[in-house]
Amino acid sequence: MSLVNYATREITCKIVYYGPGRSGKTTNLHYIYGQVPDDRKGRMVSLATQTDRTLFFDFLPLDLGSISGFTTKFQLYTVPGQVYYQATRKLVLQGADGVVFVADSQARQIDENIESFQDLHANLAEQGIDARSVPLVLQYNKQDLPRELILSTGELSDALNFRGVPEFPADALHGPGVFETLRSIAEGVLKRLSAGTSAGVTAGSRG
């Protein structure tokens, strides 16, 4: 739910990176964290297991700057991808303004991608949200791996992108596609807000 403060002219939006385990959600956030100037980011928080798998979520607050006179802040979250963290995925998804689905391009991961994508839609539906109303961007990560191991963007698109949402090939470890993905979801979320379809618009006082 976007939070808009008219008095201080601030917008805060929540974006959730969703996808199967080890698809590169946390890597996306790490790359963003590494690239963004210090004055534009808060501390990145990771609730991870001893083996560095995301246990609950990663959290990265970003100060996007002024958009149409509004100071715009994004809060980026990742969900844990492993199947058994279903309950925590639902919790992190609550109140999301936009979702980035990070798919693993490896051919052997296609079933996990599809299962996770269905899981996303089921979790949104369970919260009474029409998945079609939430800005969604697909990212096909690990496109840097040898071609014989991965599916092409077209093949992944055929399998996952039945809604025709924006999609980007990416190599989150080294950066290609990360910026484009973030740009696209930011645009989707703010356009939706602009159209007045996001809930939770509030008046404000002094900040």
Next chain:
Amino acid sequence: MTPFRPMLEALTRQRGVRASLIVSENDGLVVDSSLRFDQDGDRVAALAASMYRKARLSARAARLGAVAFLQLDAERGRVCAVGGRSDLVIVVVADPAANVGLIRVELFKALESLE
């Protein structure tokens, strides 16, 4: 029923006593209570524990030693409290006409049995 109940009921049977409570000084939470009607045990416990704690710290700051007995007289009644070595404080809420001397004796007896 906690083991404190008979002791608290004995206190509440005293003439003019409206409520007696055992309260954790640190948490301000009720451990057990015996209340007449019209008493909010949680509120009394939270505020009495805070008051007792302040009194204990004040006595210590003034190098007066431990607090023996705390009595607050208000327009429509009084609050008495005693505490011992543990975190527990016994609190009594009484009418203005209640016999404070007797309440004091009963509170010390109760404190002995508590420790």
Next chain:
Amino acid sequence: MNIATVEPWVEAPLRRFVDDARARLALLLHPSGQVVAQAGFTREVDVMTACALAAASHATSGELGKRVDGHAFRSLHYTGPDRQLFLSPVNTARGAYICLTVFNGESSLGLVRMYFEELCHDLAAAAPPLPAAPRPTIAADFELDLNRNLAALFGREPAAT
């Protein structure tokens, strides 16, 4: 005391709560983790992160309660060597919020709980009804702004649009 709010009707009740309960800090947040208001010694914590974690903790205890007790657990209390936390929901006409209260030995759980009940009552009474429809907020030039800012974030030239 520092106080900052997104919603003006929250300010007076929250300020009074921090004063009365002798809390170090109180944060009011949306269940999604976004900050609505903050009062007290707000420089003691990274507020945005604290809210994200508080929302997660609240959601977790709620779900845990449903599994253990059939109903969501409402409140949480954590104790540390010097500080304690009290986390509890507040329901108003504007929706549900969560209040994170940080306190130390100057206060107690009993006092915080007692004044928290008053805070809930005050907020419920002060909450204005939800606005009929959200107003559009973004002007036509937002795409230019978006590109400029994203480029600044990543230290590269804005993409041509």
